[in-house]
Amino acid sequence: MLSKRSSVDVHALHRQEFTISEIARRTGHGRKTIRSYLRGDREPGKRKSTVPDPFDPFTEYVAARLIEDPHLWAVTLLDELRPLGFEGSYQTLTRQIRERSLRPACQACAHVTKRPNAVIEHPPGEETQFDWLELPDAPEHWGYPTKKAFLLVGSLAHSGVWRAALAPSMDLPHLLAAMTAVLGLLGGLTRAWRFDRMRTVLDPATGDLIPMFSAFAKHHGVQVVACRPRSGNRKGVVEKNNHTAGQRWWRTLAEETRATQAQASIEMFADRQDGHRREGESGTTTAREMFAAERLRPLPSRAFPVVVTEQRTASRQALINWRGNRYSVPPELAAATVTIHQRPGADSIDITTAAGAVVARHQLAQPGLGITRRTDQHVTALETIAMASAPPGRPHRRKERFPPGTTALAAARALTGPPAPTATVISLAAYEQAAKNRNTLT
Template sequence: MEKFMLKAHELQAQGFTQKQIAEQLGKTDRTIRTWLKQMPRKRKTPVRKSLLDEYKPFVEALVRENPEINGANIFKKLKKMGFKGQSSIVREFITKIRKEEAQKATIRFETEPARQAQVDWIEFGRQYVNGRIQKLYAFVMVMGFSRMPFVSFTTSMNSATLLNCHIKAVRFFGGIPEEILYDNMKTAWVYDGEHWQTNHQLARFAYHYGFIPKRCKIHRPETKGKVERFNKYFENSFFVDYDNRNLNLPQLNEDALAWIKTIAENKLSQFNQSRNERFNLEKQYLKKIPSSDFDVRDSIPLIVNRESCITYRTNKYSVPPVFIGKTITGKPFLDVEKLELFDADGVSIRIIYCAPAGSRKSFISVEDQEAILKAWEKGLKRDAFKRQSKKSLKFSNPDYVAIRNPVFYEQFLAGGL
């Protein structure tokens, strides 16, 4: 009967009347009317089992958490778990989940080219870096339109490091976006009890480079989801091969940039374009980088002792004796072990190469040594003169004969000799 019912529906769809269908099928009009009022049952399609079935919840959880996760890494994990199938069925399932996520992403906050970049830190815990155990971080900036990323590994997240990484990022991109989005990191925002205010140093930096600092709004479409998704992708696809290894920071950064060049050619599932294709459009609208860099270095007050030396990270370095007893300013470079010294007027005195912290060594330059000896001699003569003046002694020493001259006397007391 079901066969006749299906045929009746087919004939009706072709335009036959109820009477004509009854004649063709040899049934009464009443029977045909009853059949046409009923929906035919759908044929059951046999469900084929897949080798991936028992692993699908695991794969789906990984992809939904991070749609850009590396499929090859997922396949490796499945093989370790006992999966016997081919990589092709894994790729097909990942693609299906990514398309579903891409459809959901239509509600995500999208930006036009060069409108916004998003910044974040990744923390990798304590790692063996540059010969010793220390905390490792990665600064990440992602362009909102193209998803083009920049990564720089560091061993600090302080303000100077943050801003220095910004300079590296805008050089990498070749320009500056209209605004940069941050979370509530202290080096970006300060809460005064009522309002969030831009960190003073970041505000000055942003003014110099001509962008607007923006604070992301939690649980809103304008969050920094683009950089956060990239962070997960970066950890799972790049750093997983470096974790708990003996790391060299400069080499690690070179490897990261080389990896970025590789992934920039891959198609983004939600756009069917690569990062490079989208960035080639975006970079045309970026602002020009200023001709001079903003000085992001920290300012450290340093007192010049009686030996005409300053102490920095347990090591002593000589300066011209004219600064004895005064406070000068030191600004450490971020990428090299050097320290620039400035006088009270902000004029650069010199740049010194720094010994490793904790060495407890002294470094006296030849020119400073000669000047310091002369200053000591003058100081000894000055002290001797003062002592003799107090005792009202006669100046029998030939070295002090000239002191009888009043003009010479004033210069002597003023320290001009």
């Protein structure tokens, strides 16, 4: 085996027109060895194996399968190789695929990530980009139905100014409510809104707008632009702001922060980001300075009539948890599923049954305070039902003594029956015989 330094010497001597025999004499290696390294048959620093490689018989099959499916899992390939006689481990298979470069690059996927990107112009007041940011591990006291929160981020494409609104869900009513809040924070409307192909905006079957979202866009007088399928890189402004919000704000948010405090916190954080310096067409500037050039149209005088609905299951005390507080329902609905309705900006919520009948209306408490709101009618009805369903008498204690009573003892006697009488017969014959024997011995 030649080291890399010896290989350099051999190639240098060969370039100087030394013969193979002279190179072998000078370096102390055989002529066949020198000739194989010069032809490139052997690689410097790697000793040629004297035993056949057990993976060689499977190389052709593995290469063919990975050409057919470049994303085929190695563990799936291992399942196919076992019946063919391959006895190596999963680590051996992956090492051989890597060292032999058997997995080709997928051209279809390379088109998405490695294609050249064109520079997209964003005139002032032209476009607002919207996107959801999923926030895992939301505080439990927020009262969200799952352990996730969602942040709708809206970014002005020209200046990069962005604002965000928290939501417990990504469904259509929460999207419209969050968009209303974000548009109010931005202070106006651009000519168009840009989204990816989310189901709450576009019908996946027809590719057309959802009817309610279409009415929402008409109410604001804007156009809706959806990114083309498999052609991303159209929402770079909002995606970068999503990354900033997730890494610099959400990761450091304290556990005891209430939902309202978190909303105020993200608004303050986004406002601070407006002052950061960035590279613009006219040199170094800030998003706040570029925002002055945005020609935003005013918002409609009336908000779009949207109702946010969420389902909850009532407890045995006829209470539901919502946004960190508890609200009462009629006791007949204990352990039943009810629906909460709220209009954005309203100070009350309506609670309905599965059939849609309104059974309760409560004034909203500040989210996250742990307040319980009960009506007098619900309290009276719950006490009445609880007292009526209570068992008569005193409940039994855990260590109370209950010996068998008269009825139990009579039943026991019937099972066992009366004991059979036993007669005792005393015979004096044995004593008489013992007395006779005693007199005889005397």
